[in-house]
Amino acid sequence: MSFALVKYMPRTSIGFIRLRFASLVFSSLLMIASLGAFFTWGINFGIDFTGGVQTEITTEGPADLEQIRSIANGLGLGEAQVQTAGNENRVLVTLPLQEGEGLEGEQAQQTARQALVQAMTDSVPGVTIEGSTTIGGAVSGEMVQKGGLAIGLALFLMLIYIFVAFQWQWQYSLGAIAALVHDVIATIGIFSVTQMTFDLATVAAILTIVGYSMNDTVVVYDRIRENLRKFKKEELANVLNRSINDTLSRTILTSVTTLLALIALYIIGGGSLRGFSFAMIWGVLIGTYSSIFVAAPILLFTDVRRSAFEDEEDSD
Known part of the structure; x- marks a missing residue:
């Protein structure tokens, strides 16, 4: 019934x-x-509309968002956006689109991505880089x-x-x-x-x-x-x-x-x-x-x- x-x-x-x-x-x-x-x-x-670099990381314990944000901002590549992604030890770090046109712009995005990955690896204990994405201005x-x-x-x-x-x-x-x-x-x-x-x-x-x-x-x-x-x-x-x-x-x-x-x-x-x-x-x-x-x-x-x-x- x-x-x-x-x-x-x-x-x-x-x-x-x-x-x-x-x-x-x-x-x-x-x-x-x-x-x-x-x-x-x-x-x-978000990065979908503005372009830029986004890296996903995981930490051994609960992520310290303020520490990660401070590290990313210290690169001098613009103000970073940091947010959890699903749980407290998975984090998305986003840097804004870097200046440059054509090949120069693509190179700038790749340089920023490499710098961000290196900084996270060197400065965040027990970090694992899950992936990194770059989106150009044209896209x-x-x-x-x-x-x-x-x-x-x-x-x-x-x-x-x-x-x-x-x-x-x-x-x-x-x-x-x-x-x-x-x-x-x-x-x-x-x-x-x-x-x-x-x-x-x-x-x-x-x-x-x-x-x-x-x-x-x-x-x-x-x-x-x-x-x-x-x-x-x-x-x-x-x-x-x-x-x-x-x-x-x-x-x-x-x-x-x-x-x-x-x-x-x-x-x-x-x-x-x-x-x-x-x-x-x-x-x-x-x-x-x-x-x-x-x-x-x-x-x-x-x-x-x-x-x-x-x-x-x-x-x-």
Whole structure:
């Protein structure tokens, strides 16, 4: 016998739509603050985007991060980033991209890599060099372009999908894309404020956030479409509110179970997965919020038409 937890969730009648103006103000301030943080502090790009040298080492006991950072900074090759990678005796040491063009630049990266490996071997007791990677400026620049292109393409394809799935009604596409843009900007803002490393894993997390948020939004929109057919005489605001409450138990259960896994990943995943798991945790929270307080109210602000769904019901 299956156990459907959703059946045991209490039915709610929360007035989400009554809070639409407050949520509009909050979301606007959040986006302005996020963009302000981005243009003020920028983003702490990882080696994937900036280029440089990254060496992975292991120590016999718990690594002394301050000692390792001091040794790396003492090379005079720029400010080093030092973080654990999975456990307390595995460490990633990253030096910034060295100056130089073409072959000169490649030689500078190799020289920095050799100096870093030698310094770790000579100065850290019981150290083992697990591997060392160099990424040049041309490769890192290409990563920036491809990362931005991936996010932009994902948003565009989502726009087309919603436009087709909801009978060519632009209000649904506008609401869904507004929620997605809201989530992406808010995520960039939180990385600007925290200055956590932003790398390719973070881009993967943002793309996952786009999919998660869109899935949440489609569930709410699909229930709105059903209720627009069912309650033809009811005011649009009431239909939207009813639909959000109908799907609230599903939204809460999905978000909570996802967050439990992500929090565990953040705690025990180590430094290499911390940016990814942090972005995902923030994305689940902000994506759940935007599906309820951004995507749905936009249908009311734009006065979505009922006629398309009434015609569909008649044809059935």
